[in-house]
Amino acid sequence: MKISEILQKSRVTVSFEVFPPKQWDKIESTKTVVREMCDAKPSFMSVTYGAAGTQSGFTTEIANEIKNSGVAPLSHLTCLTSTRDKIHHVVNELQENGIENILALRGDIPEGFVFPDKQYFEHAYQLINEIKEMGDFCIGGACYPEIHPESRDRVEDIGYLKYKVDCGAQFLTSQMFFDNDKFLNFYEMCRIKGINVPIIAGIMPITNAKQIMRSIELSNCSVPKKFYRIMERFGDDPKSMKQAGIIYATEQIIDLMANGVNNIHIYTMNKPDVAAAIMNGLSDIIDG
Numbered sequence: 001m002k003i004s005e006i007l008q009k010s011r012v013t014v015s016f017e018v019f020p021p022k023q024w025d026k027i028e029s030t031k032t033v034v035r036e037m038c039d040a041k042p043s044f045m046s047v048t049y050g051a052a053g054t055q056s057g058f059t060t061e062i063a064n065e066i067k068n069s070g071v072a073p074l075s076h077l078t079c080l081t082s083t084r085d086k087i088h089h090v091v092n093e094l095q096e097n098g099i100e101n102i103l104a105l106r107g108d109i110p111e112g113f114v115f116p117d118k119q120y121f122e123h124a125y126q127l128i129n130e131i132k133e134m135g136d137f138c139i140g141g142a143c144y145p146e147i148h149p150e151s152r153d154r155v156e157d158i159g160y161l162k163y164k165v166d167c168g169a170q171f172l173t174s175q176m177f178f179d180n181d182k183f184l185n186f187y188e189m190c191r192i193k194g195i196n197v198p199i200i201a202g203i204m205p206i207t208n209a210k211q212i213m214r215s216i217e218l219s220n221c222s223v224p225k226k227f228y229r230i231m232e233r234f235g236d237d238p239k240s241m242k243q244a245g246i247i248y249a250t251e252q253i254i255d256l257m258a259n260g261v262n263n264i265h266i267y268t269m270n271k272p273d274v275a276a277a278i279m280n281g282l283s284d285i286i287d288g
Contacts, residue, residue: 002138013043020058036272038069046074079121080107141169145186176204200263205249207242209235250281
């Protein structure tokens with residue numbers, strides 16, 4: 001099923017993200033993780049693009065496992081360091097395997113990287129246009145509740161996002177955030193500017209103290225004092241920090257839903273127990 005249909009059909013959706021292994025000999029253990037996560041009955045599951053974007057076959061293999069487990073798969077496709085020929089190969093591979101949902105991403109620019117020629121895509125909207133020419137895919141894009149790090153300001157950022165949607169992105173998934181007010185303000189501005197596709201809120205459960213610092217560095221997101229106090233109090237106790245992180249993420253989701261945000265995406269970090277704990281905490285809310 002296409003993600004656009006799921007988002008229109010369901011009043012509330014909660015989806016998960018998984019990442020493929022870096023080595024093929026780990027593929028079966030990752031498939032086990034997928035099956036365990038599918039047992040929690042997510043609305044759909046996304047799978048990131050290979051090992052650092054180099055092993056697209058791994059992504060397809062995991063996407064197939066998601067599909068075979070009865071859940072709609074969403075395959076990430078990152079174009080920055082892939083030639084047009086490589087993109088065509090991957091899209092054809094997805095099509096041959098019946099994968100009809102693609103999250104079109106540019107990817108982070110490595111330090112010192114220079115686009116060598118026109119075989120490479122410089123922006124996600126170019127990838128979206130290319131995918132549209134290749135088949136009947138449901139295409140999603142990414143968004144930044146706290147401004148894309150390469151944008152000068154919010155106005156410019158929303159303008160580029162609107163263009164991405166106009167090119168064919170049928171839904172948007174946000175980068176992680178820890179302050180719901182940041183997302184809600186961003187959500188409202190998108191609607192004011194005519195971005196009317198579903199916007200899925202990306203939630204990262206922080207279950208250890210080291211993880212939060214790495215997450216902040218990667219996402220460039222702010223962290224409320226409330227969460228810093230949680231980390232200071234429980235960060236040295238792994239069990240307590242894990243429980244506190246799950247509760248914080250669950251409360252984030254409940255608050256978002258109370259404010260009318262019905263589509264949630266959980267960055268699970270391949271942890272089925274964390275995904276299941278959050279879903280258990282939301283069971284009556286999702287079904288109600």
